[in-house]
Amino acid sequence: MTAPISVGAAIELADVRKQFGAVVAVNGIDLNIRPGEFLTLLGPSGCGKTTTLRMIGGFEWPSSGSIRIAGADVSQLPPHKRPVNTVFQQYALFPHMSVAKNVGYGLRMARLPGREINERVAEALEMVRLPNVADRNPGELSGGQQQRVALARALINRPSVLLLDEPLGALDLKLRKAMQLELKQLNREVGATFVYVTHDQEEALTMSDRIAVMSRGAIWQIGSPAEIYERPASRFVADFIGQSNLLEGVVEQVVEASALIRLAGGAIVGAAISDGIGAHEDVLVSVRPENVFVSEQPSEGGIKGRVADVVYLGAYLRLLLDVGQARLLAANVPAGSSFVSGAEVVVTFPASKAVAFRDQEAVDTM
Amino acid sequence: MIAVSAQPRRSLGRTALNASVCLVFLFLYLPLAVIVLYSFSAEKVNVWPIGSYTTHWYHVMWHDPEVRKGIMLSVRIGLSAAGLAILLGTLTALAIDRYAFRGKALLRFCAVLPITLPGIVTGVAMLSFFSVTGFELSNRTIIIGHTTFCITLVLNSVVARLAQIPRNLGEAAADLGASPLRAFWTVTFPLTLPAIIAGGLLAFTLSFDEIVVTLFLKGRDATLPLVIWARLRRGFSPDINAAACMIVGVSFIAVMIATVITRSSRSAQ
Numbered sequence: 005m006t007a008p009i010s011v012g013a014a015i016e017l018a019d020v021r022k023q024f025g026a027v028v029a030v031n032g033i034d035l036n037i038r039p040g041e042f043l044t045l046l047g048p049s050g051c052g053k054t055t056t057l058r059m060i061g062g063f064e065w066p067s068s069g070s071i072r073i074a075g076a077d078v079s080q081l082p083p084h085k086r087p088v089n090t091v092f093q094q095y096a097l098f099p100h101m102s103v104a105k106n107v108g109y110g111l112r113m114a115r116l117p118g119r120e121i122n123e124r125v126a127e128a129l130e131m132v133r134l135p136n137v138a139d140r141n142p143g144e145l146s147g148g149q150q151q152r153v154a155l156a157r158a159l160i161n162r163p164s165v166l167l168l169d170e171p172l173g174a175l176d177l178k179l180r181k182a183m184q185l186e187l188k189q190l191n192r193e194v195g196a197t198f199v200y201v202t203h204d205q206e207e208a209l210t211m212s213d214r215i216a217v218m219s220r221g222a223i224w225q226i227g228s229p230a231e232i233y234e235r236p237a238s239r240f241v242a243d244f245i246g247q248s249n250l251l252e253g254v255v256e257q258v259v260e261a262s263a264l265i266r267l268a269g270g271a272i273v274g275a276a277i278s279d280g281i282g283a284h285e286d287v288l289v290s291v292r293p294e295n296v297f298v299s300e301q302p303s304e305g306g307i308k309g310r311v312a313d314v315v316y317l318g319a320y321l322r323l324l325l326d327v328g329q330a331r332l333l334a335a336n337v338p339a340g341s342s343f344v345s346g347a348e349v350v351v352t353f354p355a356s357k358a359v360a361f362r363d364q365e366a367v368d369t370m
Numbered sequence: 371m372i373a374v375s376a377q378p379r380r381s382l383g384r385t386a387l388n389a390s391v392c393l394v395f396l397f398l399y400l401p402l403a404v405i406v407l408y409s410f411s412a413e414k415v416n417v418w419p420i421g422s423y424t425t426h427w428y429h430v431m432w433h434d435p436e437v438r439k440g441i442m443l444s445v446r447i448g449l450s451a452a453g454l455a456i457l458l459g460t461l462t463a464l465a466i467d468r469y470a471f472r473g474k475a476l477l478r479f480c481a482v483l484p485i486t487l488p489g490i491v492t493g494v495a496m497l498s499f500f501s502v503t504g505f506e507l508s509n510r511t512i513i514i515g516h517t518t519f520c521i522t523l524v525l526n527s528v529v530a531r532l533a534q535i536p537r538n539l540g541e542a543a544a545d546l547g548a549s550p551l552r553a554f555w556t557v558t559f560p561l562t563l564p565a566i567i568a569g570g571l572l573a574f575t576l577s578f579d580e581i582v583v584t585l586f587l588k589g590r591d592a593t594l595p596l597v598i599w600a601r602l603r604r605g606f607s608p609d610i611n612a613a614a615c616m617i618v619g620v621s622f623i624a625v626m627i628a629t630v631i632t633r634s635s636r637s638a639q
Binding site for chain 1: 538544545549561
């Protein structure tokens with residue numbers, strides 16, 4: 005089988021599988037990462053995202069399939085021969101070396117002349133805004149500073165690909181937010197391809213050019229943050245990224261890329277659909293709470309329901325509505341609205357903000 | 371600290387505990403203290419109380435050619451056995467830490483066993499081994515005998531240290547372009563060195579005052595403990611106290627250094 009080589013892909017995974025004993029960690033992944041792109045592998049723990057990253061770095065070898073970096077097959081190359089560098093979880097700074105020695109390590113391994121090493125170390129520390137800690141030991145630095153040292157150390161070799169394994173996991177929330185923006189900026193400045201692993205969907209949405217959502221060793225959906233958020237293609241993605249209402253229904257009529265769907269309660273709604281879904285199929289309609297409109301005025305259309313609970317969330321109220329579905333439907337309404345528990349309401353949402361898909365997980369488990 | 375004084379029963383228990391701890395330490399160290407005191411006594415026999423103090427016996431000991439030869443030999447054997455133990459123990463520790471292989475638990479057990487065996491078992495076993503294989507007894511056979519249990523000390527010390535080193539440090543080195551050998555020399559080895567030295571020092575101490583195994587495996591020359599032992603059999607002479615104190619002193623210093631090294635390398639983490 006000859007895999008198509010897309011011109012200009014920075015990293016290309018073709019049918020990559022990884023098995024640890026009887027456990028399948030990564031189950032046949034195909035992935036093309038573009039040069040200079042910030043791509044995030046997002047998923048819950050155990051979904052195979054870290055194993056995938058480690059295979060790109062060379063710390064694990066795929067059981068089958070191939071990995072190409074800049075067109076060259078690296079599947080059988082050890083880490084020290086790959087043109088990638090990694091920012092490790094917990095930073096992995098060398099405790100017996102000063103910050104400068106840590107950062108210059110890669111250049112020493114490349115046997116560059118001492119003067120050039122010193123210059124580039126100073127440059128790299130400047131880049132991560134840590135010019136005054138060169139002679140200190142990593143143990144004397146704060147978590148955020150250690151994070152920057154790890155970043156400088158990984159970037160000093162000017163890799164074409166930078167791998168980041170949950171690098172912000174150990175930082176507190178405020179620092180994490182600041183570092184997210186900084187990483188994004190760094191990605192544009194140095195022009196390297198960033199492959200970022202995280203289980204934090206907010207982080208992924210903030211930083212990424214594209215997100216690959218992973219679960220159980222496979223990529224479920226890949227796309228821009230907006231695509232992933234606005235048009236989830238499965239129950240898992242809709243649930244994992246942000247909050248989503250999932251309504252059970254049957255397709256009544258298909259019109260190009262959208263459809264009219266009869267919900268379990270009897271109401272008819274419009275939603276975008278993915279390819280291949282036809283009339284009379286069971287589907288789930290996904291709609292975000294912020295796109296649901298609730299009115300106390302009785303009307304002909306819309307879904308009839310009753311307010312089950314009102315939750316105060318500061319900027320808005322979250323209504324939990326009983327609309328005859330298995331789960332309560334969540335809707336955000338402006339703070340100061342006068343909804344009370346038990347009130348009869350009508351719920352609507354624009355077809356452009358809803359998306360319908362087959363309940364694949366249900367099929368899987370059958 | 372937790373205040374316990376408010377509870378009388380508990381503080382009674384604590385007093386008893388403290389007292390028993392003191393007794394144990396007294397039991398361990400009082401004989402040593404007495405020997406040290408006697409080694410400075412001006413009397414020709416061990417009598418209490420000590421009348422006047424002198425360093426005369428150290429002078430006598432130091433200028434006794436037999437004792438001197440014993441010291442030199444003990445040092446030589448100690449360094450050789452510790453050196454061999456460092457080499458073999460460190461390599462075994464690396465294998466245990468890095469690789470998964472069949473019989474790993476067995477290897478670990480076999481490497482630790484010699485230190486738990488009574489010296490007489492090791493001595494008899496190795497003696498019969500050497501005589502069966504036609505290996506002539508000499509200082510070399512003593513070194514081999516000592517190395518068997520010295521390995522254990524280095525191995526335990528290094529294995530414990532390696533377990534503390536995060537695995538991703540080696541990966542970080544490889545990631546930054548270090549070949550496995552360079553990654554070892556620039557990262558793993560410097561981080562393990564304190565444990566290697568500490569294990570080596572303890573091994574040296576154990577070898578320096580070892581007597582049972584030495585007795586079975588010795589050739590013509592006598593180590594310092596054997597010289598002392600032989601002298602005592604002929605009858606007491608006060609310079610023996612001084613020689614014994616030397617052994618105590620060397621052991622004490624080596625163990626102190628090992629402890630300090632281990633502690634400072636741990637706190638540097």
